[in-house]
Amino acid sequence: MAVVAYAGDSRTQTVENLRAVHDVVREEDPDIWLHADACWGLICAFSERTRTRLAGIEHYDSVTVDPHKVMAVPYSLSALLVRNPVRLRAISSHSDLIMQEDFAFGQVTPFVGTKGWLSLKLWMAMRARGRAGLAASAEHRIGLARRFAEILEAHPRMVRLHEPDLTAVAFLYVPDDVARVLAEAPGALDEAAVARINGINRRLHARLLAEGRWHLHQFSLPDDLGRLRRKAILYPLRFMATNSRVTEQHMEDVLAYVDRLGCAQHEEHP
Numbered sequence: 001m002a003v004v005a006y007a008g009d010s011r012t013q014t015v016e017n018l019r020a021v022h023d024v025v026r027e028e029d030p031d032i033w034l035h036a037d038a039c040w041g042l043i044c045a046f047s048e049r050t051r052t053r054l055a056g057i058e059h060y061d062s063v064t065v066d067p068h069k070v071m072a073v074p075y076s077l078s079a080l081l082v083r084n085p086v087r088l089r090a091i092s093s094h095s096d097l098i099m100q101e102d103f104a105f106g107q108v109t110p111f112v113g114t115k116g117w118l119s120l121k122l123w124m125a126m127r128a129r130g131r132a133g134l135a136a137s138a139e140h141r142i143g144l145a146r147r148f149a150e151i152l153e154a155h156p157r158m159v160r161l162h163e164p165d166l167t168a169v170a171f172l173y174v175p176d177d178v179a180r181v182l183a184e185a186p187g188a189l190d191e192a193a194v195a196r197i198n199g200i201n202r203r204l205h206a207r208l209l210a211e212g213r214w215h216l217h218q219f220s221l222p223d224d225l226g227r228l229r230r231k232a233i234l235y236p237l238r239f240m241a242t243n244s245r246v247t248e249q250h251m252e253d254v255l256a257y258v259d260r261l262g263c264a265q266h267e268e269h270p
Contacts, residue, residue, distance in 0.1 A: 002033040007041025013166035019056030039066035047135035144241035170236040173262035187226035198235045
């Protein structure tokens with residue numbers, strides 16, 4: 001059996017309470033394999049100011065990381081970190097499917113089964129930037145996301161769906177009448193109102209992609225915090241603060257652009 005916790009999931013980059021997950025699992029059974037998906041959370045490891053968000057990860061049996069996502073190295077480069085490599089023998093096999101037969105193609109052809117030196121680009125990035133450079137990059141990106149969340153919070157027609165743990169901020173455009181309802185009673189929308197908001201934001205995103213001026217992600221997301229309606233499935237937009245060239249002016253401009261598109265969609269489909 002294994003338990004997997006997220007140090008930054010793939011949509012909102014939310015970091016779970018890694019220490020609490022560890023304690024609960026270990027109390028139940030010390031032999032359960034604990035794995036942390038830190039493909040996004042790796043960014044926190046470089047800085048003393050942010051690494052506390054990964055507290056407890058050092059007790060996990062294995063951790064996956066994606067340097068291409070958070071260290072500005074070319075795609076793709078992933079790694080599996082294992083606290084006790086000997087324990088990997090528990091999931092090893094001796095299948096003769098690949099390179100075990102007497103006349104396997106891989107045994108008679110040079111270099112089949114080998115890989116390019118993918119770690120070289122990671123080594124070069126680490127040597128070039130050093131721990132201090134990586135720490136500064138992490139703090140800058142996480143700081144950008146928090147600043148975007150602040151700008152978003154002050155906008156009368158935008159609803160932020162979560163607290164930004166790392167570099168992602170998911171949000172929705174809502175028209176003025178819905179914004180007034182949510183200001184008085186957060187999470188009070190009915191299913192029809194949620195469907196209306198989803199429709200506006202999905203059309204808004206299609207228009208955004210068609211015009212090509214800005215790019216924001218869109219995906220389905222359960223409203224776990226009850227911003228519109230608890231457990232409803234929403235279709236938000238997502239800002240990513242992974243580009244170090246993003247400025248506060250860019251953030252204000254993209255929100256103004258989204259607001260204009262949202263108002264247009266609301267007028268066309270009231």
